[in-house]
Amino acid sequence: MKHERGLLIVLSGPSGVGKGTVRKALFECKDTTLQYSISMTTRSPREGEVNGVDYFFTTKEDFKQRIAENKFLEWAEYVGNYYGTPIEYVEKTLQEGKDILLEIEVQGALQVKKAFPEGIFIFLAPPSLKELQNRIETRGTETEDLIRNRMNAAKEELDMMDAYDYVVENDKVDSACDRVNAIITSEHLKRERVSNYYKRMLEAE
Ligand SMILES: Nc1nc2c(ncn2[C@@H]2O[C@H](COP(=O)(O)OP(=O)(O)O)[C@@H](O)[C@H]2O)c(=O)[nH]1
Numbered sequence: 001m002k003h004e005r006g007l008l009i010v011l012s013g014p015s016g017v018g019k020g021t022v023r024k025a026l027f028e029c030k031d032t033t034l035q036y037s038i039s040m041t042t043r044s045p046r047e048g049e050v051n052g053v054d055y056f057f058t059t060k061e062d063f064k065q066r067i068a069e070n071k072f073l074e075w076a077e078y079v080g081n082y083y084g085t086p087i088e089y090v091e092k093t094l095q096e097g098k099d100i101l102l103e104i105e106v107q108g109a110l111q112v113k114k115a116f117p118e119g120i121f122i123f124l125a126p127p128s129l130k131e132l133q134n135r136i137e138t139r140g141t142e143t144e145d146l147i148r149n150r151m152n153a154a155k156e157e158l159d160m161m162d163a164y165d166y167v168v169e170n171d172k173v174d175s176a177c178d179r180v181n182a183i184i185t186s187e188h189l190k191r192e193r194v195s196n197y198y199k200r201m202l203e204a205e
């Protein structure tokens, strides 16, 4: 049977806003059929992170080689490290008719938008800049310098919000997660309505 292609969903927003937290909550939902695109990065693993689960960790040399071989749907240099989305898994998943979620920063999301304008682009926004800084600090994974870099990047990233299809405020994790699920459901319904309409048009000819 020929499947309709799945939906490509991009969850983006500034570092520390809670992308990882909301993403994990989305996948904790038992009956989700959503797939996750595991990114590749050159940053060092944090305590508890597992290669092939959280990220594929690699060296800068290997990453650059993969860029040259067009192995990424998008990639970006972010606060001194490279991050990229391996293209093969994304293509395979969409072809199988399954939805795939990419959790990536803003520069990468804008590259995907160029390559995949039919994707669904969701910007996760913090309740305020103060709360954003608070979240980065309480996570406790960054030094003071890195926190400053991430806050500077965040201010520029917030300016890109307009380029997205949806803005979801991450006030409470559960509410943000419900809003993202509602967007996905509504996009499926929209697609179904359009496809039914075309079928009726063709049958009427
Ligand atoms: N462009 C791009 N960004 C990514 C990718 N994977 C992760 N990121 C983003 O890179 C940024 C830094 O990620 P990370 O070092 O894990 O820190 P954290 O997300 O702030 O905890 C975050 O905004 C991630 O969403 C990717 O494949 N491509």
Ligand SMILES: Nc1ncnc2c1ncn2[C@@H]1O[C@H](COP(=O)(O)OP(=O)(O)O)[C@@H](O)[C@H]1O
Binding pocket: 013, 014, 015, 016, 017, 018, 019, 020, 021, 022, 135, 136, 138, 139, 170, 171, 172, 173
């Ligand atoms: N809705 C929320 N309310 C309060 N704290 C949150 C919320 N969402 C995430 N956090 C916390 O904020 C910090 C950054 O979240 P994380 O998911 O690592 O962000 P990102 O992946 O966007 O960098 C973590 O300590 C996380 O527990």
